Amino acid sequence: MKILYFAWMRQRIGLSTEAVELPADVTTVDDLIDWLIGRGDGYAAAFEKRDVIRSAVNQDYVPFDHPIKDTDEIAFFPPVTGG
Amino acid sequence: MIRVQEEDFDIGAEIAALTEGKTAIGGVATFTGLVRDMAPVDGSDQPVSAMTLEHYPGMTEKKLAEIEAEANRRWPLDGSVIIHRYGRLEPGDLIVLVACASAHRQAAFDACQFLMDWLKTDAPFWKLEDTDAGGVWVETRATDDAAAARWNQTPESE
Numbered sequence A: 001m002k003i004l005y006f007a008w009m010r011q012r013i014g015l016s017t018e019a020v021e022l023p024a025d026v027t028t029v030d031d032l033i034d035w036l037i038g039r040g041d042g043y044a045a046a047f048e049k050r051d052v053i054r055s056a057v058n059q060d061y062v063p064f065d066h067p068i069k070d071t072d073e074i075a076f077f078p079p080v081t082g083g
Numbered sequence B: 001m002i003r004v005q006e007e008d009f010d011i012g013a014e015i016a017a018l019t020e021g022k023t024a025i026g027g028v029a030t031f032t033g034l035v036r037d038m039a040p041v042d043g044s045d046q047p048v049s050a051m052t053l054e055h056y057p058g059m060t061e062k063k064l065a066e067i068e069a070e071a072n073r074r075w076p077l078d079g080s081v082i083i084h085r086y087g088r089l090e091p092g093d094l095i096v097l098v099a100c101a102s103a104h105r106q107a108a109f110d111a112c113q114f115l116m117d118w119l120k121t122d123a124p125f126w127k128l129e130d131t132d133a134g135g136v137w138v139e140t141r142a143t144d145d146a147a148a149a150r151w152n153q154t155p156e157s158e
Helices: A007-013 A029-037 A041-046 B011-019 B059-074 B105-122 B142-152
Strands: A002-005 A017-019 A054-057 A060-062 A073-077 B002-005 B027-034 B038-041 B044-055 B077-085 B087-089 B094-102 B125-131 B134-137
Touching (some): A007 A041, A007 A073, B011 B027, B059 B077, B059 B105
Parallel strands (some): A002 A073, B002 B077
Antiparallel strands (some): A002 A017, B044 B125
């Protein structure tokens, strides 16, 4: 699975994108966040404000209970500030 | 038409291209966003020397195209343009242009406002401002969410 991070989440994790192999018990966005947080302090800091973070699967906004699969492109980012 | 680009744009040229040959158009409403030289940081205004706009290539274009299509469903437009820049910008630089053309002004004004309100809350862009205190990520404003929420009603129910 391809994961992308933007803005201050990218800075805290130190990566803009990475490819990961999903463990079998990671089936939703929520599961993925829990699993990522366990990978290190940078991830924990990036997902600290879990309630404000937005997620997109294959470039569409999705809620955290959305199912995910290995072929998906998933992105995590802070609230958007364009315009 | 939507464009996501690093380079500057010419508002006059964009309006001319939007209306060229379309004599049914009675009005064009536009909004242009510029980089401000001051920004609130921890409650007080700080000078801003530059701004860097990050975006999500692919999703940005997809979302802009979707919302432009939605504006065209809601209002009788004869043309629309959304241009949003990314990269490093300085105070006074143009960030965004929204232009909507229609036979009459109300549809043009409303569609333009709808697109701007939506851009603020759903287009995947993030602004990093360079201030004396270092780089500061711009935070969302509750007023932007409220402005976007009013469009969730259908036009008929307004």
